[in-house]
Amino acid sequence: MSGTTTRVEADGAFVINKPKAITSMDVVRAVRRITRVKRVGHAGTLDPIAEGVLPVCLGQATRFMDYLVDSGKTYVGEITFGAATDTYDAEGETTATGDYASLSRERVEEQLQHFTGIVLQRPPMYSAVKHEGQRLYDLARAGVEVERPEREVVVHSLTLREWEPPRAVVQVDCGKGFYMRSLAHDLGEAVGCPAHLSALTRTRVGPFSLDDALTIEQLEAEEDWEGLLEPPDAALKETPALLVPSAGERHLRNGQPVNLPGSAPYAKHLEPRRAYSEDGRFLGLVRFNRAESSWKPEKIMAKPVLSRYAPEP
Numbered sequence: 001m002s003g004t005t006t007r008v009e010a011d012g013a014f015v016i017n018k019p020k021a022i023t024s025m026d027v028v029r030a031v032r033r034i035t036r037v038k039r040v041g042h043a044g045t046l047d048p049i050a051e052g053v054l055p056v057c058l059g060q061a062t063r064f065m066d067y068l069v070d071s072g073k074t075y076v077g078e079i080t081f082g083a084a085t086d087t088y089d090a091e092g093e094t095t096a097t098g099d100y101a102s103l104s105r106e107r108v109e110e111q112l113q114h115f116t117g118i119v120l121q122r123p124p125m126y127s128a129v130k131h132e133g134q135r136l137y138d139l140a141r142a143g144v145e146v147e148r149p150e151r152e153v154v155v156h157s158l159t160l161r162e163w164e165p166p167r168a169v170v171q172v173d174c175g176k177g178f179y180m181r182s183l184a185h186d187l188g189e190a191v192g193c194p195a196h197l198s199a200l201t202r203t204r205v206g207p208f209s210l211d212d213a214l215t216i217e218q219l220e221a222e223e224d225w226e227g228l229l230e231p232p233d234a235a236l237k238e239t240p241a242l243l244v245p246s247a248g249e250r251h252l253r254n255g256q257p258v259n260l261p262g263s264a265p266y267a268k269h270l271e272p273r274r275a276y277s278e279d280g281r282f283l284g285l286v287r288f289n290r291a292e293s294s295w296k297p298e299k300i301m302a303k304p305v306l307s308r309y310a311p312e313p
Helices: 024-035 059-071 107-113 134-143 180-190 216-221 232-236 246-253
Strands: 010-018 041-043 052-059 073-081 081-083 094-097 115-120 151-164 167-174 195-207 241-244 272-277 281-289 292-304
Touching: 010 024, 010 059, 010 216, 010 232, 024 041, 024 052, 024 216, 041 059, 052 059, 052 232, 059 232, 059 292, 073 180, 073 216, 107 180, 115 180, 167 180, 180 195, 232 272, 232 281, 241 246, 246 272, 246 281, 246 292, 272 292
Parallel strands: 052 195, 081 195, 241 272
Antiparallel strands: 010 052, 041 052, 073 167, 073 195, 081 094, 115 151, 151 167, 272 281, 281 292
């Protein structure tokens, strides 16, 4: 088994298909056990009830996790009408019931239209959002409920895929900070019938989809697990790239900006780029300073690594 070999250094990301009934941190612990890499983290929590895409970053790739957390995501969720719960999902205690018999597909689709674009959403009490330094779920478990201000979230598209009363299956393409549980709860209120989230699959995080994902069992069975790693820059592969000559590489690694004449005549101020050496090593992320016409280092790799996403010289 791969876990019998001690390895403590590796840089990259696994795209894990998280199963139901375990936490995202359980996945991190499993990856750490299998690989023996100490520095491991996940990019975006999935509730135990949920399954699907969970990027897990190792080594230097953990420095770029926040770009995955902030990236777009796609969810397929099952909403069950007839009962609302305190957690907004199937694991909570029932707080309200209602009759769904008169609820129609047309009524659900009509109300879904109001949840697209820039919308206001209130986080569930059972969530990791902090209130005065405490996680909401810790307060909820202690029987304390607090006011949660609504937050702006972006929903790019929202479609009803299936309608089999009392179940509705919806697909959502959204930005960061969106709660499918809150959507289920709010949709129930909008149509006049209590509802909760009964199942959830995350099918995409940024550039990663379920087609890219592997199970924990597949990872554990693989002797050469390093061959399954996405390189550290995979989280940024939708960001444009540029090549940096050796002199410029030294500047970046010393925290200094570099001037690359002709590299971005139309670049906007603070526009990001993936930076690579001329031999294809990922150096890190830089941003353009329009006033100085230079690229300033934002996050630079301590040890640049070869990447298949490097641009051609």
